[in-house]
């Protein structure tokens with residue numbers, strides 16, 4: 564491996580994040596489009612490029628997941644956006660401006676950066692960790708305090724309860740949420756996340772993923788998210804860029820399109836033989852046309868001896884299929900938020916929706 568020194572993968576806090584205007588948190592920064600334009604990275608001494616002619620556009624406010632096997636150039640592609648490593652060819656533009664024309668410090672202040680090894684400062688309280696960037700930016704105490712409280716609230720760790728604790732006094736998932744709060748401190752329009760939830764146990768991971776998606780609904784940053792896990796990519800991404808060895812883009816599509824029509828054998832193998840099932844996770848029961856309560860149940864349960872199982876409308880078709888198999892029924896009832904039965908769904912309807 565070559566000896567090029569890339570800067571350490573320090574979290575956003577160490578470099579700072581952005582330039583919220585004088586109004587600070589009250590006027591969230593607009594998300595910005597990110598364009599990779601035939602981007603190349605050759606590490607000195609390496610036989611082949613780590614990233615080769617990568618071109619893709621991440622629309623403002625979307626979450627693009629870079630997905631691929633180990634060594635396919637995901638982290639390299641990500642670190643070129645905030646110039647932790649410099650591209651050898653091509654260009655990256657954020658909001659229409661080439662990153663080459665931006666001062667590196669200014670650039671990093673406009674980008675939140677979250678990594679797997681959260682990188683909280685162990686000797687600083689949670690509040691002080693989140694305040695790192697505002698302090699670097701010279702915000703006054705009142706504004707910093709208000710922003711820290713706002714952000715810790717946003718990630719579900721109220722400052723009154725958690726602000727004075729130290730990182731070691733938080734669970735892994737809570738620490739990761741602090742890492743996200745810190746990356747958001749100065750309201751950057753762009754977030755880079757490198758396997759941010761990779762170190763969490765599966766249950767915590769799922770919860771933090773859900774929390775981040777809910778947060779993203781509110782803050783609408785443009786996010787580039789590195790993962791090697793197809794399930795995570797399908798869940799988190801509005802678009803997925805599948806990279807193969809050598810940093811070649813194999814496919815760039817929505818999760819639905821990727822699962823329905825993998826571009827080639829490599830992508831098909833990578834997304835897995837159960838891609839049909841994975842697609843079912845993307846469709847909610849409420850998205851289907853439901854039969855009137857009772858009508859299909861009759862057909863599915865000729866003896867009418869049992870009540871059909873039920874699921875809420877926001878459950879996925881995969882959960883529905885799983886429940887029908889476990890329960891041995893050919894249909895289930897779909898309930899609304901108030902628990903009222905909205906209608907029924909049959910196995911056949913699930914099958915048809917999955918094949919559509």
Ligand SMILES: Nc1ncnc2c1ncn2[C@@H]1O[C@H](COP(=O)(O)OP(=O)(O)OP(=O)(O)O)[C@@H](O)[C@H]1O
Nearest residue numbers: 564565567569606613632633634635636637638639
């Ligand atoms: N600083 C470096 N110097 C030389 N080669 C490097 C350097 N960093 C990465 N590489 C090489 O570039 C290629 C892409 O590495 P990169 O870390 O971007 O891949 P990745 O897809 O993120 O992998 P992983 O999923 O294992 O983190 C690999 O072959 C790697 O060995």
